[in-house]
Amino acid sequence: MKKVITIVAVAFMLFAGTTQAQKGNLSVNLGYAPQTFSSVTTIMGNDTKSSTNYTGFFAGINYTNRLSSNLGLNIGVQGRYNYKTEENSLATIKNTQFLIDVPVMLSFGIQLGNDARLSCFAGPAISFALQGKTVTTGKISSNDYDYEWYDNDEDIEHQQYRFDLSAVAGLAFQFRTLRIFGGYRQGFLDQAKPEAIKTTTNGLFAGLGIML
Secondary structure (H helix, E strand, C coil), rough: CCHHHHHHHHHHHHHHHHHHHHEEEEEEEEECCCCEEEEEEECCCEEEEEEEEEEEEEEEEEEEECCCCCCCEEEEEEEEEEEEEEEECEEEEEEEEEEEEEEEEEEEEEECCEEEEEEEECCCCCCEEEEEEEEEEEEECCCCCCCCCCCHHHHHCEEEEEEEEEEEEEEEEEEEEEEEEEEEEEEECCEEEEEEEEEEEEEEEEEEEECC
């Protein structure tokens, strides 16, 4: 939790610094951000690839500091929620994950008349997972079996790391106080603790922002 507080505090310090330097744009954002966990399992020199798709949503704030008429620095803080439900003849399996993202994007935009602006953006995003959990409910016995994804060394097979670093790129269109944006993110850090498994994340995203 101390790491989360530090990340959020640094982000807001950056917000404050850029706000004092020159006037910018603050927006509140909501959006859809599905996530894919891509894994490679290596056993006796043989690799097996697999992927798991999660539904995801996010909400947060973003500050844009105009460095020039075309260049901008975008700093954000957002919460992101991922989930996936599986069902078979024996059980229902529910997976949930909640993360804090801090994206820092450099943008290049062009003005389209007085009210519209089209821009592209790219940069890194740091993610910290607050919660990750899988709950399996038996259909016959109705007994629950659950495990945490983080800080549970007794179940190392399913354990993951909390931190991720992603490269993000996308496009945004702003009309007056309304901003529509979308793009792609690719994680670089291995999320799986077992040595035989390497897991990275990726996914598209699309969102709507209201300029304040």
